[in-house]
Amino acid sequence: MTTTPATPALPGATGGPAPLPRRVVAQARFETVAMLRNGEQLLLLVVLPLMALVALTYTPLLDGVLPAGASRVEIAVPGVLALCVLSNAFSGQGIQTGFDRRYGVLRFLSTTPLGRSGLIAGKLLAILAVLAVQYVLVAGLGAALGWRPGPGALLLSVPVLLLGAAAFTGLGLLLAGTVRAEATLAVTNLVWVLLAAVGGTLFPSTTLPGAASWLVDVLPSGALGSALRETFLTGGPSPAPLVVLAVWALASWAAALRWFRWS
Protein backbone atom coordinates (compact mmCIF):
# COMPACT_ATOMS: atom_id res chain seq x y z
CA MET A 1 0.00 0.00 0.00
CA THR A 2 1.29 3.40 -0.95
CA THR A 3 1.09 6.45 1.24
CA THR A 4 2.25 8.97 -1.32
CA PRO A 5 1.38 12.48 -0.24
CA ALA A 6 -1.55 13.91 -2.13
CA THR A 7 -1.90 17.49 -3.27
CA PRO A 8 -1.59 19.81 -0.29
CA ALA A 9 -4.74 19.90 1.76
CA LEU A 10 -6.74 23.08 2.05
CA PRO A 11 -6.33 25.04 5.26
CA GLY A 12 -8.26 23.43 8.05
CA ALA A 13 -8.96 20.40 5.91
CA THR A 14 -8.56 16.71 6.43
CA GLY A 15 -5.84 15.42 8.70
CA GLY A 16 -5.01 12.53 6.39
CA PRO A 17 -5.29 8.84 7.08
CA ALA A 18 -4.27 7.17 10.32
CA PRO A 19 -0.95 5.32 9.87
CA LEU A 20 -1.28 1.99 8.03
CA PRO A 21 -0.54 -0.26 11.03
CA ARG A 22 -3.11 1.57 13.12
CA ARG A 23 -5.75 1.22 10.40
CA VAL A 24 -5.14 -2.50 10.00
CA VAL A 25 -5.08 -3.17 13.74
CA ALA A 26 -8.27 -1.14 14.18
CA GLN A 27 -10.00 -3.23 11.51
CA ALA A 28 -8.66 -6.47 13.01
CA ARG A 29 -9.95 -5.50 16.44
CA PHE A 30 -13.32 -4.55 15.00
CA GLU A 31 -13.63 -7.86 13.15
CA THR A 32 -12.38 -9.96 16.08
CA VAL A 33 -14.88 -8.40 18.48
CA ALA A 34 -17.66 -8.88 15.93
CA MET A 35 -16.74 -12.57 15.51
CA LEU A 36 -16.41 -13.37 19.18
CA ARG A 37 -19.58 -11.54 20.16
CA ASN A 38 -21.80 -13.22 17.60
CA GLY A 39 -23.49 -16.19 19.28
CA GLU A 40 -23.52 -18.49 16.27
CA GLN A 41 -19.92 -17.66 15.45
CA LEU A 42 -18.86 -18.27 19.04
CA LEU A 43 -20.54 -21.67 18.92
CA LEU A 44 -18.62 -22.56 15.78
CA LEU A 45 -15.31 -21.04 16.85
CA VAL A 46 -15.05 -22.12 20.46
CA VAL A 47 -17.93 -24.09 21.93
CA LEU A 48 -18.15 -26.94 19.40
CA PRO A 49 -14.36 -27.50 19.24
CA LEU A 50 -14.16 -27.62 23.06
CA MET A 51 -17.11 -30.01 23.20
CA ALA A 52 -15.39 -32.18 20.60
CA LEU A 53 -12.26 -32.24 22.72
CA VAL A 54 -14.18 -33.37 25.78
CA ALA A 55 -16.14 -35.96 23.79
CA LEU A 56 -13.06 -37.44 22.12
CA THR A 57 -11.24 -37.60 25.45
CA TYR A 58 -14.03 -39.32 27.38
CA THR A 59 -15.31 -41.71 24.68
CA PRO A 60 -13.48 -44.55 22.91
CA LEU A 61 -14.06 -43.06 19.42
CA LEU A 62 -10.34 -42.61 18.75
CA ASP A 63 -9.13 -45.76 20.49
CA GLY A 64 -8.72 -47.62 17.20
CA VAL A 65 -6.10 -45.19 15.90
CA LEU A 66 -4.20 -44.46 19.09
CA PRO A 67 -0.43 -44.84 18.59
CA ALA A 68 1.27 -47.05 21.12
CA GLY A 69 1.70 -45.28 24.43
CA ALA A 70 -0.41 -42.27 23.48
CA SER A 71 -3.47 -41.11 25.39
CA ARG A 72 -6.78 -40.07 23.84
CA VAL A 73 -6.26 -36.38 24.57
CA GLU A 74 -2.90 -36.44 22.79
CA ILE A 75 -4.52 -37.40 19.50
CA ALA A 76 -7.68 -35.37 20.13
CA VAL A 77 -6.04 -31.97 20.67
CA PRO A 78 -4.29 -31.71 17.25
CA GLY A 79 -7.53 -32.66 15.51
CA VAL A 80 -9.48 -30.09 17.50
CA LEU A 81 -6.89 -27.44 16.59
CA ALA A 82 -7.37 -28.32 12.92
CA LEU A 83 -11.13 -27.98 13.44
CA CYS A 84 -10.53 -24.55 15.00
CA VAL A 85 -8.73 -23.41 11.86
CA LEU A 86 -11.62 -24.67 9.75
CA SER A 87 -14.17 -22.88 11.99
CA ASN A 88 -12.24 -19.67 12.04
CA ALA A 89 -10.55 -19.06 8.70
CA PHE A 90 -13.07 -20.86 6.49
CA SER A 91 -16.52 -20.81 8.09
CA GLY A 92 -16.21 -17.82 10.43
CA GLN A 93 -14.47 -15.35 8.17
CA GLY A 94 -16.21 -16.76 5.10
CA ILE A 95 -19.64 -16.07 6.60
CA GLN A 96 -18.61 -12.67 7.95
CA THR A 97 -17.08 -11.61 4.63
CA GLY A 98 -20.04 -12.95 2.67
CA PHE A 99 -22.48 -10.83 4.66
CA ASP A 100 -20.12 -7.84 4.62
CA ARG A 101 -20.17 -8.11 0.86
CA ARG A 102 -23.93 -8.50 0.72
CA TYR A 103 -24.53 -5.42 2.91
CA GLY A 104 -22.02 -3.23 1.04
CA VAL A 105 -19.59 -3.13 3.97
CA LEU A 106 -16.70 -4.15 1.72
CA ARG A 107 -17.57 -1.33 -0.66
CA PHE A 108 -17.95 1.25 2.07
CA LEU A 109 -14.73 0.33 3.87
CA SER A 110 -12.79 0.33 0.61
CA THR A 111 -13.72 4.00 0.19
CA THR A 112 -12.16 4.84 3.57
CA PRO A 113 -8.39 5.14 4.12
CA LEU A 114 -8.46 1.44 5.04
CA GLY A 115 -8.84 0.52 1.38
CA ARG A 116 -9.22 -2.97 -0.05
CA SER A 117 -5.75 -4.16 0.91
CA GLY A 118 -6.11 -2.79 4.44
CA LEU A 119 -9.47 -4.48 4.76
CA ILE A 120 -8.04 -7.86 3.75
CA ALA A 121 -5.03 -7.33 6.02
CA GLY A 122 -7.39 -6.55 8.89
CA LYS A 123 -9.36 -9.73 8.23
CA LEU A 124 -6.18 -11.83 8.17
CA LEU A 125 -5.03 -10.31 11.44
CA ALA A 126 -8.47 -10.95 12.94
CA ILE A 127 -8.20 -14.62 11.92
CA LEU A 128 -4.83 -14.80 13.71
CA ALA A 129 -6.24 -13.13 16.81
CA VAL A 130 -9.18 -15.53 16.95
CA LEU A 131 -6.83 -18.45 16.30
CA ALA A 132 -4.69 -17.36 19.26
CA VAL A 133 -7.78 -17.27 21.49
CA GLN A 134 -8.83 -20.70 20.23
CA TYR A 135 -5.35 -22.16 20.76
CA VAL A 136 -5.19 -20.90 24.34
CA LEU A 137 -8.64 -22.26 25.18
CA VAL A 138 -8.06 -25.66 23.53
CA ALA A 139 -4.60 -26.02 25.01
CA GLY A 140 -5.91 -24.95 28.42
CA LEU A 141 -8.75 -27.46 28.38
CA GLY A 142 -6.39 -30.07 26.94
CA ALA A 143 -3.96 -29.48 29.80
CA ALA A 144 -6.79 -29.89 32.26
CA LEU A 145 -7.56 -33.22 30.57
CA GLY A 146 -3.95 -34.36 30.85
CA TRP A 147 -2.36 -33.07 27.63
CA ARG A 148 1.38 -32.50 28.11
CA PRO A 149 2.97 -31.38 24.82
CA GLY A 150 6.66 -30.64 24.51
CA PRO A 151 7.73 -27.03 23.98
CA GLY A 152 9.26 -27.93 20.59
CA ALA A 153 5.98 -29.35 19.31
CA LEU A 154 4.05 -26.31 20.58
CA LEU A 155 6.45 -24.04 18.73
CA LEU A 156 6.38 -26.13 15.56
CA SER A 157 2.59 -26.24 15.55
CA VAL A 158 2.41 -22.48 14.96
CA PRO A 159 3.74 -22.45 11.37
CA VAL A 160 1.67 -25.55 10.59
CA LEU A 161 -1.46 -23.81 11.85
CA LEU A 162 -0.57 -20.69 9.87
CA LEU A 163 -0.18 -22.71 6.69
CA GLY A 164 -3.55 -24.35 7.31
CA ALA A 165 -5.12 -20.97 8.06
CA ALA A 166 -3.73 -19.62 4.77
CA ALA A 167 -5.36 -22.46 2.80
CA PHE A 168 -8.73 -22.17 4.55
CA THR A 169 -8.77 -18.36 4.42
CA GLY A 170 -8.25 -18.48 0.66
CA LEU A 171 -11.11 -20.97 0.32
CA GLY A 172 -13.37 -18.96 2.62
CA LEU A 173 -12.73 -15.70 0.78
CA LEU A 174 -13.17 -17.42 -2.57
CA LEU A 175 -16.60 -18.64 -1.51
CA ALA A 176 -17.60 -15.37 0.17
CA GLY A 177 -16.55 -13.35 -2.85
CA THR A 178 -18.30 -15.37 -5.52
CA VAL A 179 -21.67 -16.66 -4.29
CA ARG A 180 -24.56 -15.11 -2.39
CA ALA A 181 -24.21 -14.63 1.36
CA GLU A 182 -26.92 -17.19 2.15
CA ALA A 183 -25.17 -19.73 -0.06
CA THR A 184 -21.86 -19.01 1.69
CA LEU A 185 -23.56 -19.56 5.04
CA ALA A 186 -25.10 -22.85 3.93
CA VAL A 187 -22.00 -24.19 2.20
CA THR A 188 -19.54 -23.26 4.95
CA ASN A 189 -21.72 -24.87 7.62
CA LEU A 190 -22.29 -28.01 5.57
CA VAL A 191 -18.61 -28.29 4.69
CA TRP A 192 -17.72 -27.74 8.33
CA VAL A 193 -19.88 -30.66 9.42
CA LEU A 194 -18.57 -32.92 6.66
CA LEU A 195 -14.91 -32.08 7.19
CA ALA A 196 -15.28 -32.33 10.97
CA ALA A 197 -16.88 -35.77 10.67
CA VAL A 198 -15.03 -37.43 7.79
CA GLY A 199 -12.58 -34.81 6.48
CA GLY A 200 -9.56 -35.97 8.41
CA THR A 201 -9.64 -33.25 11.06
CA LEU A 202 -10.84 -34.95 14.25
CA PHE A 203 -10.43 -38.49 12.95
CA PRO A 204 -7.29 -39.54 11.05
CA SER A 205 -7.82 -40.61 7.45
CA THR A 206 -6.71 -44.12 8.43
CA THR A 207 -10.15 -44.61 9.98
CA LEU A 208 -11.63 -44.49 6.47
CA PRO A 209 -11.60 -47.19 3.77
CA GLY A 210 -8.82 -47.11 1.16
CA ALA A 211 -9.95 -44.77 -1.64
CA ALA A 212 -11.72 -42.42 0.78
CA SER A 213 -8.59 -42.30 2.89
CA TRP A 214 -6.51 -41.26 -0.09
CA LEU A 215 -9.06 -38.57 -0.99
CA VAL A 216 -9.06 -37.19 2.55
CA ASP A 217 -5.27 -37.02 2.54
CA VAL A 218 -5.34 -34.49 -0.30
CA LEU A 219 -8.06 -32.37 1.31
CA PRO A 220 -6.79 -29.34 3.23
CA SER A 221 -8.64 -30.61 6.30
CA GLY A 222 -7.03 -34.02 6.18
CA ALA A 223 -3.60 -32.57 5.47
CA LEU A 224 -3.85 -30.10 8.36
CA GLY A 225 -5.16 -32.76 10.74
CA SER A 226 -2.37 -35.19 9.95
CA ALA A 227 0.35 -32.48 9.93
CA LEU A 228 -0.74 -31.38 13.42
CA ARG A 229 -1.02 -34.96 14.75
CA GLU A 230 2.48 -35.69 13.42
CA THR A 231 3.76 -32.47 14.97
CA PHE A 232 2.55 -33.42 18.43
CA LEU A 233 2.88 -37.21 18.30
CA THR A 234 5.98 -37.89 16.20
CA GLY A 235 7.98 -34.71 16.69
CA GLY A 236 7.39 -33.14 13.28
CA PRO A 237 5.13 -33.19 10.23
CA SER A 238 6.09 -35.16 7.14
CA PRO A 239 6.42 -33.19 3.88
CA ALA A 240 3.35 -34.64 2.14
CA PRO A 241 0.59 -32.87 4.11
CA LEU A 242 2.59 -29.64 4.12
CA VAL A 243 2.85 -29.76 0.33
CA VAL A 244 -0.89 -30.46 0.08
CA LEU A 245 -1.65 -27.44 2.28
CA ALA A 246 0.71 -25.20 0.33
CA VAL A 247 -0.92 -26.19 -2.96
CA TRP A 248 -4.40 -25.50 -1.55
CA ALA A 249 -3.22 -22.16 -0.17
CA LEU A 250 -1.68 -21.05 -3.47
CA ALA A 251 -4.57 -22.27 -5.59
CA SER A 252 -7.31 -20.82 -3.38
CA TRP A 253 -5.61 -17.43 -3.09
CA ALA A 254 -4.97 -17.30 -6.82
CA ALA A 255 -8.61 -18.12 -7.47
CA ALA A 256 -9.82 -15.60 -4.85
CA LEU A 257 -7.66 -12.87 -6.36
CA ARG A 258 -9.05 -13.73 -9.78
CA TRP A 259 -12.75 -14.12 -8.99
CA PHE A 260 -13.48 -12.28 -5.73
CA ARG A 261 -16.17 -9.67 -6.29
CA TRP A 262 -16.48 -6.76 -3.89
CA SER A 263 -20.13 -6.11 -4.55
Add this chain to the structure above:
Amino acid sequence: MPAQSPTTPSTASSTASASALSIERLVKEFPARRRSRPSPGPGATRADVVHAVNGLSLEARRGEVTALLGPNGAGKTTTLECAQGLQRPTSGTVRLLGQDPWRASPALRARVGVMLQDGGLPQAVRPLELLRHVASLYGSPRNMDELVERLGINGFDRTVVRRLSGGQRQRVALAAALAGRPEVVFLDEPTAGMDPQSRNIVVDLVQQLRREGTSIILTTHLLDDAQRLADQVYIVDHGRVMAQGSVAELVAPGEDAPAVLALTLAPEHLDAGRWPWEAPEFAGIQVARDERTVTLTGPITPPLLEAVTRWFTATGAMPESLSLQPRTLEDVFLDISGREIR
Protein backbone atom coordinates in the same frame (compact mmCIF):
# COMPACT_ATOMS: atom_id res chain seq x y z
CA MET B 1 -34.12 23.46 -23.49
CA PRO B 2 -32.35 25.51 -20.83
CA ALA B 3 -28.59 25.55 -20.52
CA GLN B 4 -28.21 22.18 -22.16
CA SER B 5 -24.56 21.19 -21.95
CA PRO B 6 -23.37 24.71 -22.77
CA THR B 7 -19.78 23.96 -21.90
CA THR B 8 -18.05 20.64 -21.82
CA PRO B 9 -15.66 20.48 -18.87
CA SER B 10 -12.68 20.32 -21.19
CA THR B 11 -10.61 22.60 -19.02
CA ALA B 12 -10.82 20.15 -16.13
CA SER B 13 -7.23 18.97 -16.24
CA SER B 14 -5.76 22.44 -16.21
CA THR B 15 -7.96 23.62 -13.35
CA ALA B 16 -7.88 20.47 -11.26
CA SER B 17 -7.54 22.37 -8.02
CA ALA B 18 -10.79 24.24 -8.62
CA SER B 19 -12.67 21.06 -9.23
CA ALA B 20 -13.70 18.51 -6.63
CA LEU B 21 -14.73 16.02 -9.28
CA SER B 22 -14.32 16.11 -13.01
CA ILE B 23 -15.78 13.46 -15.28
CA GLU B 24 -15.29 13.42 -19.03
CA ARG B 25 -17.18 11.19 -21.43
CA LEU B 26 -17.59 8.44 -18.86
CA VAL B 27 -18.84 5.12 -20.15
CA LYS B 28 -19.54 2.14 -17.91
CA GLU B 29 -20.77 -1.10 -19.40
CA PHE B 30 -22.02 -4.13 -17.52
CA PRO B 31 -22.57 -7.59 -18.94
CA ALA B 32 -26.28 -7.70 -19.69
CA ARG B 33 -26.82 -11.12 -18.18
CA ARG B 34 -25.90 -10.01 -14.67
CA ARG B 35 -28.98 -7.85 -14.38
CA SER B 36 -27.37 -6.11 -11.44
CA ARG B 37 -28.27 -2.71 -12.82
CA PRO B 38 -31.59 -1.56 -14.16
CA SER B 39 -31.52 -1.39 -17.91
CA PRO B 40 -31.13 2.13 -19.23
CA GLY B 41 -33.20 1.18 -22.24
CA PRO B 42 -32.14 2.91 -25.45
CA GLY B 43 -28.59 3.29 -24.13
CA ALA B 44 -27.84 -0.36 -24.77
CA THR B 45 -26.33 -0.97 -28.15
CA ARG B 46 -25.01 -4.52 -28.09
CA ALA B 47 -27.13 -7.34 -26.86
CA ASP B 48 -24.58 -8.58 -24.34
CA VAL B 49 -23.78 -5.22 -22.77
CA VAL B 50 -25.76 -2.68 -20.80
CA HIS B 51 -24.51 0.88 -20.79
CA ALA B 52 -25.26 2.07 -17.28
CA VAL B 53 -23.37 5.28 -18.05
CA ASN B 54 -23.05 6.35 -21.64
CA GLY B 55 -20.80 9.34 -22.32
CA LEU B 56 -21.49 11.39 -19.22
CA SER B 57 -19.47 14.52 -18.45
CA LEU B 58 -19.77 16.66 -15.39
CA GLU B 59 -17.78 18.99 -13.23
CA ALA B 60 -18.37 19.43 -9.51
CA ARG B 61 -16.73 22.62 -8.32
CA ARG B 62 -15.07 22.88 -4.94
CA GLY B 63 -17.18 24.27 -2.15
CA GLU B 64 -20.41 23.71 -4.02
CA VAL B 65 -23.27 21.27 -3.80
CA THR B 66 -23.63 19.36 -7.05
CA ALA B 67 -26.77 17.28 -7.49
CA LEU B 68 -27.29 14.43 -9.92
CA LEU B 69 -30.99 14.27 -10.47
CA GLY B 70 -32.64 11.54 -12.42
CA PRO B 71 -35.14 8.70 -12.39
CA ASN B 72 -34.30 5.23 -11.13
CA GLY B 73 -31.87 3.49 -13.45
CA ALA B 74 -30.61 6.75 -14.95
CA GLY B 75 -26.98 5.91 -14.13
CA LYS B 76 -26.52 8.17 -11.11
CA THR B 77 -25.22 5.54 -8.72
CA THR B 78 -22.89 3.97 -11.29
CA THR B 79 -21.47 7.42 -12.00
CA LEU B 80 -20.82 7.95 -8.30
CA GLU B 81 -19.28 4.50 -7.99
CA CYS B 82 -16.82 5.35 -10.76
CA ALA B 83 -16.04 8.63 -8.99
CA GLN B 84 -15.52 6.82 -5.66
CA GLY B 85 -13.16 4.24 -7.14
CA LEU B 86 -15.65 1.40 -6.64
CA GLN B 87 -16.10 0.78 -10.35
CA ARG B 88 -13.54 0.99 -13.06
CA PRO B 89 -14.77 3.06 -16.01
CA THR B 90 -15.06 1.27 -19.34
CA SER B 91 -13.81 4.47 -20.96
CA GLY B 92 -13.58 8.16 -20.22
CA THR B 93 -11.70 9.93 -17.47
CA VAL B 94 -12.59 10.56 -13.86
CA ARG B 95 -10.56 12.91 -11.66
CA LEU B 96 -11.35 13.18 -7.99
CA LEU B 97 -9.45 16.13 -6.47
CA GLY B 98 -7.24 15.86 -9.54
CA GLN B 99 -6.44 12.16 -9.02
CA ASP B 100 -7.61 8.85 -10.42
CA PRO B 101 -10.09 7.40 -7.90
CA TRP B 102 -9.59 3.83 -9.18
CA ARG B 103 -5.99 4.02 -7.91
CA ALA B 104 -6.81 6.14 -4.88
CA SER B 105 -4.14 6.30 -2.19
CA PRO B 106 -5.17 6.22 1.46
CA ALA B 107 -4.25 9.92 1.52
CA LEU B 108 -6.82 10.65 -1.19
CA ARG B 109 -9.44 8.45 0.46
CA ALA B 110 -8.92 10.35 3.71
CA ARG B 111 -10.06 13.52 1.96
CA VAL B 112 -13.24 11.97 0.62
CA GLY B 113 -16.29 10.74 2.53
CA VAL B 114 -18.78 8.32 1.02
CA MET B 115 -22.34 7.51 1.94
CA LEU B 116 -23.53 4.59 -0.16
CA GLN B 117 -27.11 4.16 -1.20
CA ASP B 118 -27.48 0.90 0.69
CA GLY B 119 -25.57 2.25 3.68
CA GLY B 120 -22.71 -0.26 3.61
CA LEU B 121 -22.89 -0.74 7.36
CA PRO B 122 -21.92 -3.89 9.28
CA GLN B 123 -25.16 -5.32 10.65
CA ALA B 124 -24.15 -6.77 13.99
CA VAL B 125 -22.59 -3.74 15.67
CA ARG B 126 -24.03 -0.74 17.47
CA PRO B 127 -23.96 2.63 15.73
CA LEU B 128 -21.48 4.32 18.07
CA GLU B 129 -19.06 1.39 17.97
CA LEU B 130 -19.11 1.51 14.21
CA LEU B 131 -18.64 5.27 14.06
CA ARG B 132 -15.76 5.16 16.52
CA HIS B 133 -14.12 2.48 14.39
CA VAL B 134 -14.52 4.43 11.17
CA ALA B 135 -13.17 7.56 12.88
CA SER B 136 -10.09 5.61 14.00
CA LEU B 137 -9.09 5.12 10.36
CA TYR B 138 -8.37 8.84 10.03
CA GLY B 139 -5.47 10.89 11.29
CA SER B 140 -7.52 13.61 12.94
CA PRO B 141 -11.13 12.57 12.79
CA ARG B 142 -14.15 14.64 13.65
CA ASN B 143 -15.31 14.61 17.22
CA MET B 144 -18.27 12.35 16.64
CA ASP B 145 -20.24 13.30 19.79
CA GLU B 146 -21.66 16.48 18.34
CA LEU B 147 -22.55 14.85 15.04
CA VAL B 148 -24.12 11.87 16.77
CA GLU B 149 -26.27 14.17 18.87
CA ARG B 150 -27.23 16.34 15.95
CA LEU B 151 -28.31 13.38 13.85
CA GLY B 152 -30.20 11.93 16.79
CA ILE B 153 -28.12 8.75 16.72
CA ASN B 154 -27.74 8.60 20.50
CA GLY B 155 -31.48 7.98 20.60
CA PHE B 156 -30.87 4.48 19.21
CA ASP B 157 -27.23 3.82 20.00
CA ARG B 158 -28.01 0.66 21.96
CA THR B 159 -29.64 -1.01 18.96
CA VAL B 160 -27.55 -3.01 16.50
CA VAL B 161 -27.55 -1.76 12.94
CA ARG B 162 -29.58 -4.75 11.73
CA ARG B 163 -32.58 -3.64 13.80
CA LEU B 164 -32.53 0.04 12.83
CA SER B 165 -35.09 1.56 10.51
CA GLY B 166 -34.02 2.62 7.03
CA GLY B 167 -33.94 6.28 8.00
CA GLN B 168 -31.89 5.55 11.12
CA ARG B 169 -29.36 3.57 9.09
CA GLN B 170 -29.14 6.44 6.63
CA ARG B 171 -28.24 8.80 9.48
CA VAL B 172 -25.52 6.44 10.72
CA ALA B 173 -24.15 6.09 7.19
CA LEU B 174 -24.11 9.87 6.86
CA ALA B 175 -22.20 10.24 10.11
CA ALA B 176 -19.74 7.58 8.94
CA ALA B 177 -19.18 9.48 5.69
CA LEU B 178 -18.32 12.61 7.66
CA ALA B 179 -16.08 10.92 10.25
CA GLY B 180 -12.83 11.98 8.59
CA ARG B 181 -13.78 15.65 8.10
CA PRO B 182 -13.67 15.13 4.33
CA GLU B 183 -13.15 17.85 1.74
CA VAL B 184 -15.43 16.05 -0.68
CA VAL B 185 -18.54 14.16 0.37
CA PHE B 186 -20.55 11.78 -1.82
CA LEU B 187 -24.12 11.26 -0.73
CA ASP B 188 -26.10 8.71 -2.72
CA GLU B 189 -29.80 9.34 -2.03
CA PRO B 190 -29.08 10.81 1.41
CA THR B 191 -32.69 11.40 2.42
CA ALA B 192 -34.19 8.19 1.06
CA GLY B 193 -36.46 6.51 3.56
CA MET B 194 -36.36 9.40 6.03
CA ASP B 195 -39.26 11.04 7.80
CA PRO B 196 -39.65 14.81 7.26
CA GLN B 197 -37.88 15.70 10.52
CA SER B 198 -34.83 13.62 9.66
CA ARG B 199 -34.83 15.03 6.17
CA ASN B 200 -34.71 18.55 7.54
CA ILE B 201 -31.83 17.65 9.83
CA VAL B 202 -29.90 16.21 6.91
CA VAL B 203 -30.66 19.18 4.66
CA ASP B 204 -29.50 21.58 7.39
CA LEU B 205 -26.33 19.55 7.88
CA VAL B 206 -25.53 19.56 4.17
CA GLN B 207 -26.04 23.31 4.09
CA GLN B 208 -23.72 23.76 7.05
CA LEU B 209 -21.04 21.57 5.45
CA ARG B 210 -21.27 23.70 2.36
CA ARG B 211 -20.82 26.88 4.40
CA GLU B 212 -17.72 25.30 5.90
CA GLY B 213 -16.32 24.80 2.40
CA THR B 214 -17.02 21.11 1.87
CA SER B 215 -17.72 20.01 -1.68
CA ILE B 216 -20.80 17.85 -1.81
CA ILE B 217 -21.89 15.59 -4.63
CA LEU B 218 -25.26 14.00 -4.13
CA THR B 219 -27.78 12.03 -6.08
CA THR B 220 -31.46 12.30 -5.54
CA HIS B 221 -34.71 11.73 -7.28
CA LEU B 222 -36.35 14.15 -4.87
CA LEU B 223 -36.63 17.43 -6.71
CA ASP B 224 -37.23 19.21 -3.46
CA ASP B 225 -33.79 18.19 -2.17
CA ALA B 226 -32.10 19.41 -5.32
CA GLN B 227 -34.01 22.67 -5.23
CA ARG B 228 -33.13 23.31 -1.58
CA LEU B 229 -29.51 22.25 -1.68
CA ALA B 230 -27.85 22.31 -5.05
CA ASP B 231 -25.65 24.97 -6.57
CA GLN B 232 -25.43 22.95 -9.76
CA VAL B 233 -27.89 20.37 -10.96
CA TYR B 234 -27.18 17.73 -13.55
CA ILE B 235 -30.30 16.07 -14.85
CA VAL B 236 -29.22 12.56 -15.79
CA ASP B 237 -31.10 9.98 -17.78
CA HIS B 238 -30.10 7.05 -20.00
CA GLY B 239 -26.56 7.39 -18.64
CA ARG B 240 -26.11 10.90 -19.99
CA VAL B 241 -26.46 14.48 -18.84
CA MET B 242 -29.74 15.75 -20.27
CA ALA B 243 -29.48 19.27 -18.84
CA GLN B 244 -27.29 21.12 -16.41
CA GLY B 245 -27.13 24.43 -14.64
CA SER B 246 -28.11 26.14 -11.43
CA VAL B 247 -31.67 25.65 -10.30
CA ALA B 248 -32.40 29.24 -11.37
CA GLU B 249 -30.97 28.63 -14.83
CA LEU B 250 -32.82 25.40 -15.27
CA VAL B 251 -36.22 26.82 -14.34
CA ALA B 252 -35.69 30.18 -16.09
CA PRO B 253 -38.47 30.74 -18.59
CA GLY B 254 -37.01 30.83 -22.07
CA GLU B 255 -38.73 32.16 -25.20
CA ASP B 256 -41.25 29.37 -25.28
CA ALA B 257 -40.77 27.94 -21.81
CA PRO B 258 -44.09 27.14 -20.22
CA ALA B 259 -45.30 28.76 -17.05
CA VAL B 260 -48.43 28.14 -15.06
CA LEU B 261 -51.41 30.44 -14.43
CA ALA B 262 -53.73 29.14 -11.76
CA LEU B 263 -57.16 30.64 -11.06
CA THR B 264 -59.52 29.80 -8.27
CA LEU B 265 -63.10 30.74 -8.99
CA ALA B 266 -66.43 30.32 -7.31
CA PRO B 267 -68.21 27.31 -8.88
CA GLU B 268 -70.95 29.41 -10.41
CA HIS B 269 -68.35 31.33 -12.40
CA LEU B 270 -66.65 28.17 -13.48
CA ASP B 271 -69.95 27.18 -15.04
CA ALA B 272 -70.63 30.66 -16.37
CA GLY B 273 -69.91 29.64 -19.93
CA ARG B 274 -68.46 31.85 -22.61
CA TRP B 275 -64.95 30.82 -21.74
CA PRO B 276 -62.41 32.68 -23.78
CA TRP B 277 -60.23 29.64 -24.54
CA GLU B 278 -61.01 29.77 -28.24
CA ALA B 279 -59.42 33.23 -28.56
CA PRO B 280 -56.13 33.25 -30.51
CA GLU B 281 -54.15 34.27 -27.40
CA PHE B 282 -54.79 30.80 -26.01
CA ALA B 283 -53.15 28.87 -28.79
CA GLY B 284 -50.71 26.35 -27.36
CA ILE B 285 -52.09 26.63 -23.82
CA GLN B 286 -53.15 23.54 -21.94
CA VAL B 287 -56.25 24.05 -19.81
CA ALA B 288 -57.03 21.83 -16.86
CA ARG B 289 -60.08 22.25 -14.62
CA ASP B 290 -61.30 20.78 -11.44
CA GLU B 291 -64.10 21.93 -9.12
CA ARG B 292 -62.78 25.36 -8.28
CA THR B 293 -59.49 25.70 -10.10
CA VAL B 294 -58.49 26.39 -13.65
CA THR B 295 -54.85 25.80 -14.51
CA LEU B 296 -53.37 27.16 -17.70
CA THR B 297 -49.98 25.77 -18.66
CA GLY B 298 -47.93 27.10 -21.54
CA PRO B 299 -46.35 30.34 -22.70
CA ILE B 300 -48.20 32.84 -20.52
CA THR B 301 -47.93 36.21 -22.29
CA PRO B 302 -49.25 39.71 -21.51
CA PRO B 303 -51.93 39.46 -24.25
CA LEU B 304 -53.08 36.21 -22.71
CA LEU B 305 -53.36 37.81 -19.28
CA GLU B 306 -55.31 40.62 -20.85
CA ALA B 307 -57.68 38.15 -22.47
CA VAL B 308 -58.28 36.48 -19.13
CA THR B 309 -58.97 39.71 -17.28
CA ARG B 310 -61.18 40.91 -20.14
CA TRP B 311 -63.25 37.82 -19.54
CA PHE B 312 -63.46 38.63 -15.82
CA THR B 313 -64.80 42.06 -16.73
CA ALA B 314 -67.28 40.68 -19.25
CA THR B 315 -68.72 38.02 -16.94
CA GLY B 316 -68.29 39.77 -13.60
CA ALA B 317 -66.40 36.75 -12.30
CA MET B 318 -64.00 37.73 -9.56
CA PRO B 319 -61.30 35.11 -8.99
CA GLU B 320 -60.68 34.12 -5.35
CA SER B 321 -57.03 33.73 -6.20
CA LEU B 322 -54.90 34.17 -9.24
CA SER B 323 -51.29 33.20 -9.40
CA LEU B 324 -48.62 33.07 -12.00
CA GLN B 325 -45.96 30.47 -11.26
CA PRO B 326 -42.61 29.98 -12.88
CA ARG B 327 -41.63 26.49 -13.85
CA THR B 328 -40.39 24.36 -11.02
CA LEU B 329 -37.47 22.01 -11.23
CA GLU B 330 -40.11 19.31 -11.31
CA ASP B 331 -41.51 20.67 -14.58
CA VAL B 332 -38.02 20.78 -16.08
CA PHE B 333 -37.29 17.31 -14.86
CA LEU B 334 -40.52 15.85 -16.15
CA ASP B 335 -40.13 17.61 -19.48
CA ILE B 336 -36.75 15.95 -19.87
CA SER B 337 -37.18 12.54 -18.37
CA GLY B 338 -40.74 12.03 -19.52
CA ARG B 339 -43.84 11.59 -17.46
CA GLU B 340 -44.20 7.85 -17.59
CA ILE B 341 -43.31 5.85 -14.51
CA ARG B 342 -40.32 3.57 -14.64
